[in-house]
Amino acid sequence: xxxxxxxxxxxxxxxxxxxxxxxxxxxxxxxxxxxxxxxxxxxxxxxxxxxxxxxxxxxxxxxxxxxxxxxxxxxxxxxxxxxxxxxxxxxxxxxxxxxxxxxxxxxxxxxxxxxx
Amino acid sequence: xxxxxxxxxxxxxxxxxxxxxxxxxxxxxxxxxxxxxxxxxxxxxxxxxxxxxxxxxxxxxxxxxxxxxxxxxxxxxxxxxxxxxxxxxxxxxxxxxxxxxxxxxxxxxxxxxxxxxx
Numbered sequence: 001x002x003x004x005x006x007x008x009x010x011x012x013x014x015x016x017x018x019x020x021x022x023x024x025x026x027x028x029x030x031x032x033x034x035x036x037x038x039x040x041x042x043x044x045x046x047x048x049x050x051x052x053x054x055x056x057x058x059x060x061x062x063x064x065x066x067x068x069x070x071x072x073x074x075x076x077x078x079x080x081x082x083x084x085x086x087x088x089x090x091x092x093x094x095x096x097x098x099x100x101x102x103x104x105x106x107x108x109x110x111x112x113x114x115x116x
Numbered sequence: 117x118x119x120x121x122x123x124x125x126x127x128x129x130x131x132x133x134x135x136x137x138x139x140x141x142x143x144x145x146x147x148x149x150x151x152x153x154x155x156x157x158x159x160x161x162x163x164x165x166x167x168x169x170x171x172x173x174x175x176x177x178x179x180x181x182x183x184x185x186x187x188x189x190x191x192x193x194x195x196x197x198x199x200x201x202x203x204x205x206x207x208x209x210x211x212x213x214x215x216x217x218x219x220x221x222x223x224x225x226x227x228x229x230x231x232x233x234x
Contacts (some may be wrong), residue, residue: 033221035222041226042207042224042225042227043161043207043222043224043227044220044224045221045223046222048123050219056220056221058221069190089159091161097162104163105167105222107153107160107161107162108160109158109159109160110159110160
């Protein structure tokens with residue numbers, strides 16, 4: 001069964017460093033998402049991406065964040081200058097698109113980001 | 117803005133017994149989707165069950181069923197014949213039904229940690 005993959009599984013970085021989290025969505029999916037989950041907190045939406053541009057973003061997704069689909073398979077989340085509060089589990093998700101239909105969002109296993 | 121509330125941080129159930137996880141939500145929209153996601157210790161979230169708000173019939177998937185009360189904005193998950201593998205974090209989630217064609221983001225509750233005792 002196709003699945004969303006994410007690399008790395010765990011990333012440790014120093015405050016102020018740039019990190020890139022990578023995701024490979026399911027191949028025929030058109031919508032891509034990033035969510036994050038701070039330890040013990042709820043899962044929060046960051047951004048959605050469709051047709052090579054941001055579709056929606058939350059207030060969390062400030063200028064320090066960017067997303068890119070550099071080729072036909074990868075979907076990346078970049079944090080330019082990490083802060084301690086960016087430590088969280090970051091989940092990538094993808095879904096098919098059809099107007100008005102409830103297509104499931106498939107989640108990857110997550111990347112645990114630790115900022116020291 | 118829509119919100120999702122799960123008032124039970126932790127629940128426990130005996131193997132083979134039935135447990136109900138609560139979820140309430142707030143929205144001014146009339147058409148939307150509701151989901152229950154399971155997050156096992158491996159941390160990959162898996163969709164358990166989905167409910168379309170325009171459907172009055174409660175969704176059922178094998179041992180999992182929901183009690184959807186639209187007027188009360190309540191969406192509880194019932195797990196029958198609980199198994200050890202059901203132990204996980206369960207998240208209730210809401211999504212707008214957007215006829216404009218865009219896929220809305222999921223809004224999650226804080227989750228309920230379910231333990232299953234042998």
